Amino acid sequence: MKALRPYLNAKSVEELWAHHTTLMAGYGFDRLFYAYTCFQTANTLSDPKDALVLTNHPADYVDAYVTRGLFRDGPMLNWATRNVGSTSWRIPCAEATAADLTPGQRHVLDLNRKYGVYAGYTIAFPMAIKRAAAGIGLTARRGITQDEVDALWETKGDEIEIINQVAHLCITHLPASGQSRMLTPRQSEVLELVADGKSVQDISILLGRKPETVDKHLRGARDTLGVETTAQAVRKASVLNQIFVLDDAPQPPRRAPAQKVPGVTQDG
Secondary structure: OHHHHHHHHOOOHHHHHHHHHHHHHHOOEEEEEEEEEOOOOOOOOOOHHHEEEEEOOOHHHHHHHHHOOHHHHOHHHHHHHHOOEEEEOHHHHHHHHHOOOOHHHHHHHHHHHHOOOOOEEEEEOOOOOOOOEEEEEEEEOOOOOHHHHHHHHHHHHHHHHHHHHHHHHHHOOOOOOOOOOOOOHHHHHHHHHHHOOOOHHHHHHHHOOOHHHHHHHHHHHHHHHOOOOHHHHHHHHHHOOOOOOOOOOOOOOOOOOOOOOOOEEEOO
16 A cells, blocks of 8 residues: 555654654544553553653643543543454443443543544554553544444445554654653663673773763663663663664654653644
């Protein structure tokens, strides 16, 4: 498909996301919410700070849904954590209204009504990594009913799902410079060397720096990523595509830009 070429040619998550939001809007889905994590557990949803989150929903909606933790009671997101494939929002929403709603579920429904998040589809991607989960919610443009979305999916669903699968696979291999927890180039470099099996002493020789300086960069990387050990830092940096980045890929800024929502890249 010709529409897939920009995904394969994209050099960064931001470039890919700009194309993807535009393409999905052409199908009638003008607001998207994508999340990918490798820190999921059997009983709890991942902390959004440990995930790569991409969205073009309004900032106020994202603040309520992500920062305030309402996503934990979202029927579509909870469906995605238990399933693989795609589903009409008619199904998880019906399940949520069929039983007694918790206060959190009522807050989510009220939030969705306020922002016109009525109709859409959710895609949960298959994962081959333990504790990994990824999915995307496609919100239909205001005025489009769930019946119309379901009818569109009957004819275009396979096509839309394939495009989103390709987008997801490409996102997991691209650097994203808009994250709130960005490593400096030096922090990325020392984590790469740790991942290659190098000791602090080895790294100090390779970089021509004192061991104390290498330790300082490793502490900074752990603090930036919000983890306790260097091993955890290497894993999280890998998930967020902040190490082993190609030389011609966009480089992250020296300091993290001010972000209202941790771990969230917004477009629009």
